[in-house]
Amino acid sequence: MLKNTGESYGLIAKSFHWLVGLVVIGLLIVGFLMDDLQMSVKLTVYFWHKSVGILVLTLMIMRLCWRVYNHAPSALPTHRPWEIVLAHIVHYALYAVLIAMPLTGWLMSSAKGYTVNVAGLFSLPDLVKPDKRLAEFFVRAHYYLAFTILGLLALHIAGALKHHFIDKDLTVRRMTWAIIAALLFFSMPAQAADKWNVDYGASLISFKALQGGSAFNGTIDKFTADITFSPDNLEHSKAVIMMDMRSAKTGRADLDGYIGAPEWFSVSAFPQAVFTAQKFESIAENKFNIIGTLQIKDFTTPLTVPFTFLTVENKAIVEGAALLNRMNFGLGTTPDFEDEKTVSHMVGVTFRLEALKE
Ligand code: HEM
């Protein structure tokens, strides 16, 4: 938590980063504006500019020691070699200027003959004797260093934004506190999952149960599947499968007469059965669970369906199976059929879909 790991910055490095960052931005703004202030407030602002500037010097020395003791995390796989080199140059340059900046301020004050007092608590020793030309030199150095910091920060922040919004990697999130990270996470443009167009000719939804103790199979020939799915973006994946129950058949005349009957699928009142995915979870390589609901007639029941998702180029084959208890969907619950000896309560449903990425 406190220390950096190979993957992420720790709390101490993060705190140094954001504390120094905010204070330095404040000092830059105040520094550029303070010369134009009215005399009544000007002296107070100069006093606090110097005190806070010395705080930055102290923090930067502590931060440098911490950086030497606790190495920065390694580059991420998304970082290109030139980005790593550029980031290192900018980071080291920022360390250097953030130490040089308060030092030149202190030197400038000493050369002007003003002893630096920190927050009214104690005075710092004068680094040089009063000297007008030296004072002018340090004023100029302080001024040019301010622009150097601005230039480096422009590069630094542009790099951070590129990693966050273009490369969409963890660079910024591993430097932020959880709360900022959460905000950044939600600020990331939602990346849509892949849309899939199902090839209905090559796809099949089938069911299997026992009738009078022997197995029978059936199919649902007409269905539509609206699928948006990416294995690496389960959060934005969606699926809705609408099955036309009028197209359900077993190929056995004695059974098919019953399928659409009111005791079973009651197809004239409820032509559609709908499976709606609410969440996807990964269970193994290429294996997932869809957690959703299945609506048959006016019964909506939660259902988890494991499936495999295999892709070759832009083609996907999705195969899955689930076991349903027909009694949970009001299928054959009348006295004539409720006994398992008529039709088993458990019905297996399997599907195999072929789809092309849009
Ligand atoms: C919007 C503002 C900022 C963002 C998003 C930001 C982001 C970052 C990130 C992501 C890193 C880690 C880079 C990596 O893992 O390679 C970093 C490091 C660093 N940042 Fe910033 N930064 C910001 C402002 C600042 C400011 C204002 C300063 C200085 C005044 C600063 C100074 C540094 C330094 C010196 C490092 C190197 C840290 C180390 O490795 O010890 N940053 N920054």
Ligand code: HEM
């Ligand atoms: C990271 C720390 C610091 C930053 C970012 C910073 C920033 C600035 C900036 C932007 C200016 C305006 C430059 C100009 O217009 O000439 C300025 C002026 C000044 N700073 Fe700082 N400063 C820092 C630390 C210090 C310290 C530690 C001192 C003294 C102990 C100091 C003393 C002054 C003084 C006296 C001026 C007025 C210079 C003049 O006569 O025009 N600064 N600072």
